[in-house]
Every structure is written in C-alpha cells, then in structure tokens.
Amino acid sequence: MSGLSTTMEIAKGTLLNTQLQIQTVSHNIANAESLNYSRQKAATSTNPAVRERSGWLGQGAQITHVTQARDQFLESRLLETLSSKAYHETRSSALKTAEAYITDEGESGLSHLLGEFWASWDILNMNPDGVSEKESVLQAAQDLASQINGTWAALEDTRLALLDEAENQETRINELLRTIADFNRQIAYSETPSHTANDLRDKRYQAMKELADYIHFDTTEIPGGAVVLSLDGHTLVAGSEVVNTVDFDPSAPALHLKNAASTTTATLTDMETISGKLGGPATAADTIATWQNRLDAFSQTLADQVNAQHPGFFTVGTPPSATLAVSVADASAIDGSNALDIAQLQTATVTFGTPPDTVDMTFSGYWSDIQRNVGTEVASSEFQADFQDTLMNELESQRQNVSGVSIDEEMVDLLKYQQLYQAAAKLIQNTANMLQTAIDMVP
Structure with a gap:
C-alpha cells in the first residue's frame, strides 16, 4: 500500500509541476513581442530517493526555480553600444x-x-x-x-542649442537613476537564494537600456540581485540608493555629480566618455x-x-x-x-x-x-x-537568439507538458484503481 501511496504522490507532484511549466510557457508566449523580455523556463530537480528493502527508490521531481535565458556579457555590450x-x-x-x-x-x-x-x-x-x-x-x-x-x-x-539639448537630458537621467534604484529595492526584497524576480529584472533592464541611451555607465551585480551603476569610476546607483545625480553645466561644458546633500562629488569634462544623448550634443x-x-x-x-x-x-x-x-x-x-x-x-x-x-x-x-x-x-x-x-x-539579434521567445519552441514545450500532464493524470487514475482493488480485497 505504501508503494501505491508514493506513486500517487509522485503523480500528483508531476501534475503540479506541469501546471507550473504550462503557466511559464503561457507567460513566454504572451511576451513574445516584448523586446526586453527574457525567456523563462521552469527548472525541475529530482527529489531525494528513499531507501526501501528492495533498494533506493525514486520520489519523483519538483520545480526548484524559474530561470531566465540571459547572457550578461552580451547585455553589457548591448548597453555600451546603445550609448x-x-x-x-x-x-x-x-x-x-x-x-x-x-x-x-x-x-x-x-x-x-x-x-x-x-x-x-x-x-x-x-x-x-x-x-x-x-x-x-x-x-x-x-x-x-x-x-x-x-x-x-x-x-x-x-x-x-546643442548645449541646451544636453542640459535638458539631466532630468530624465535622474528619473531613470531613481527608477533603477527602486527596482533594485523591489528585487532585493522579492528574491531568495533559489528564486529570482525575473519580471522585475526585465523591467530594470528596460530602464537601464533607456538610461544607456543618455549616458554610458558600467554595471556590477551584487549579492541579493541589485546592480551598481557607475560613470567613469564614480558610483551613480548602489542597491536601492541613488548615490549621485547628474547636473550638466553648459558653460564649461561639464557634468557635475552631486550627492543627496547636493554637494558636488566629481566633475566630468570628457563628454565622449559620458557618451549617449548627453555627450553627443556636448x-x-x-x-x-x-x-x-x-x-x-x-x-x-x-x-x-x-x-x-x-x-x-x-x-x-x-x-x-x-x-x-x-x-x-x-x-x-x-x-x-x-x-x-x-x-x-x-x-x-x-x-x-x-x-x-x-x-x-x-x-x-x-x-x-x-x-x-x-x-x-x-x-x-x-x-x-x-x-x-x-x-x-x-547585438540585439544575438540577444534575441539567447533570450527571445520562439513560438515554435514554446508550442513544442506546450505539447510535451500536455502529454506529461495527461500521463500523470492517467497514472493517478490507474493507481486509484489499484488502491480500490486492494481495499476491496480486505474482508
């Protein structure tokens, strides 16, 4: 009887796994046209086996986490090229x-x-x-x-007019710095060592792509999922904190970095290094x-x-x-x-x-x-x-090859998960019949 109960639990786990996998496929298909979306996949891991009289017996599988198809090096190059x-x-x-x-x-x-x-x-x-x-x-x-x-x-x-154009970019740049810092806060709050906030990471990357349109910056991911943004060696965002905002001075021209107290911490004059829509006009x-x-x-x-x-x-x-x-x-x-x-x-x-x-x-x-x-x-x-x-x-084409959604591949996965679901359901049905037969044999 214990063997049949274990079989029932394994089949039930398979049903739950395939439901989550089908949900993930549906999420991918829904975002197939989203340029900054990274394809997700529900990853399974074999459950620990149990030792019985006849040896070690498997206990099925479970969904451990939902991964994203990302290439951080490629994304970093894409941000640099955007700038x-x-x-x-x-x-x-x-x-x-x-x-x-x-x-x-x-x-x-x-x-x-x-x-x-x-x-x-x-x-x-x-x-x-x-x-x-x-x-x-x-x-x-x-x-x-x-x-x-x-x-x-x-x-x-x-x-x-070009200097005015460069100066007008600073408002949006500072807004994006605050947006990225807020996404860092949400991601750090939402993630665990085994679960990543995939959709929040996509939104943060979208904000980073927009920021890269204005200035060039370097990124470093830190434990907890947050990123540190720096411009020419000076930190702009660290975790949930905006360390420095930007203030363009058209008379120099120069870009002043200012902390929360509005104190200038650095002055950058190499506009080619700053790059983007701010550095170009300057x-x-x-x-x-x-x-x-x-x-x-x-x-x-x-x-x-x-x-x-x-x-x-x-x-x-x-x-x-x-x-x-x-x-x-x-x-x-x-x-x-x-x-x-x-x-x-x-x-x-x-x-x-x-x-x-x-x-x-x-x-x-x-x-x-x-x-x-x-x-x-x-x-x-x-x-x-x-x-x-x-x-x-x-680079965008390469990123789509890595992270983009292929409808054909998703349909293949969907059919596979449907068959798994049907097989698990059939297994439950047959196991239930076997249990009922065993019960009926009891006088």
Whole structure:
C-alpha cells in the first residue's frame, strides 16, 4: 500500500509541476513581442530517493526555480553600444546641420563673396578715383562681412542649442537613476537564494537600456540581485540608493555629480566618455566651437591684411567673425591708391592663427581647408553612426537568439507538458484503481 501511496504522490507532484511549466510557457508566449523580455523556463530537480528493502527508490521531481535565458556579457555590450550609437547619431546630426552654414552655395557662399571682394579691388586699381568702382568695393566688403557675421551667428545658435539639448537630458537621467534604484529595492526584497524576480529584472533592464541611451555607465551585480551603476569610476546607483545625480553645466561644458546633500562629488569634462544623448550634443558643440575659432582666424587675418594697406577699412572686435564690419560709411572715403596691393592679397600667402597654432596659406586656400575639415568631420561622424547602428542591430539579434521567445519552441514545450500532464493524470487514475482493488480485497 505504501508503494501505491508514493506513486500517487509522485503523480500528483508531476501534475503540479506541469501546471507550473504550462503557466511559464503561457507567460513566454504572451511576451513574445516584448523586446526586453527574457525567456523563462521552469527548472525541475529530482527529489531525494528513499531507501526501501528492495533498494533506493525514486520520489519523483519538483520545480526548484524559474530561470531566465540571459547572457550578461552580451547585455553589457548591448548597453555600451546603445550609448555609443546615441552619441554618434546625435553628434552626426548636429554636425550635419552646422555643415550647411559652412558649405558654399552659389552666389551667396563665402567663397564667391570673397572672390567678388578681391575682384572689386582689382577693378578699382584700373580707375583709382572711380565713384562706381569705389561703391562696388564698399558693397562687396559689406556683403562679405555680413556673410561672415551670419555664418558665425548661425554656428553660435547651433552650438548653444546643442548645449541646451544636453542640459535638458539631466532630468530624465535622474528619473531613470531613481527608477533603477527602486527596482533594485523591489528585487532585493522579492528574491531568495533559489528564486529570482525575473519580471522585475526585465523591467530594470528596460530602464537601464533607456538610461544607456543618455549616458554610458558600467554595471556590477551584487549579492541579493541589485546592480551598481557607475560613470567613469564614480558610483551613480548602489542597491536601492541613488548615490549621485547628474547636473550638466553648459558653460564649461561639464557634468557635475552631486550627492543627496547636493554637494558636488566629481566633475566630468570628457563628454565622449559620458557618451549617449548627453555627450553627443556636448561634443558636437565643442567641435562647432573649433570651426568658429578657425573662422575667427580667417576674419582677423582678413581685417589685419586689408587694414595694413588701407588703415581702418575694417573694424574687428571679439569674437572677430561676429564683429567684423566695414568702418567706411561713404564710398568716396575709400583710397584707391593701394587697390592693387589689396587685390594681390587674393594670391598672397599669409599667416592665420596665433602662435603656436599658425598656418601659412592663401585666403581661399584657408577657407577651402576649413570646408574640407568640416566635411571630413561630418563624414567620419556619419560613418561611426552607421557602424554603431549596424553593431547594435547585430547585438540585439544575438540577444534575441539567447533570450527571445520562439513560438515554435514554446508550442513544442506546450505539447510535451500536455502529454506529461495527461500521463500523470492517467497514472493517478490507474493507481486509484489499484488502491480500490486492494481495499476491496480486505474482508
């Protein structure tokens, strides 16, 4: 009789096991379209055997825990690539916008206006006292100065907008840090050494993926299931505590890390290391600033060289490209005696910049070099953005292969568990009949 009772208990355990396994399969199927869901599986373990007179007899199996199909190394690489992708995409988009202000387009481009400026002096040289010739010089100079002013202003507007964009990310970043810390708290409360809070871990990973879109961070899982997030060696989240929040300073630019008392614990200035949607616009703004500096060198040298031949023709302040202006109000005040010397500046090699960062080139050559460098920078950023996008898609595909739900596989498992359930039910039925037969034999 004890053997039949044991058989009944084993069959009952099998029924309970398969119910949980079918429930897990159903949960997988329901989340098949959830991108951040990790496939779960109810794992069974053989129960300890019992020693009987005839030897060690098995006692069936039990569900020990529900596992997740995860690859932490792959997920870590995916988070890193997400940050890099967002960084290069935002930077590439910003530089592409700014490039339009540097690129020459038809008669409105700086190259054309510079050529018109030199040509007007060449024409004035043929008739140094000509009224119309002097008016042409004045108009060409004003058009050139206006174009330089407008180019610098457009670049400055773009640069400031990018810094504002970076600053606007800090609110969402800090919200996500608090969200992840709260998930850490829930996971630590819910988990036991043998049971993991799988769905909470999925939600936390989803929040971490969103955070990776804004900044790059390193993750370390600690006992209890919580994770520690750090940025460039500085802790952001440790367990259920947000150790440091972020505060972006657009004037530097710099990222300040502040503790609960709002005390700055670290200041990070390497925006490429910070990466993501915060670092991308910030580094793009810095790149645009270097373009402005080169434009300033062009403007300052133009004013200096022309003023050396025609004193006071241009006025220039700080920054040079924003303040360059023609000081001559009346065309009749233009001195045509040095017109040839000014016209010859078109092909003259002059020095741009301040020591030790100087270069000797012609005006058109220097401007073309600026455009070339801008084009190279934009092309490089676009290449990096495309590369990171391809890499992210590949990593996401690999993650889906590891953690994603295959409907075909789940249906196979479902059929298997249904057959197990039917077999266990049949075993209970047959065992019950055997028990009844044994009972009926008792007088």
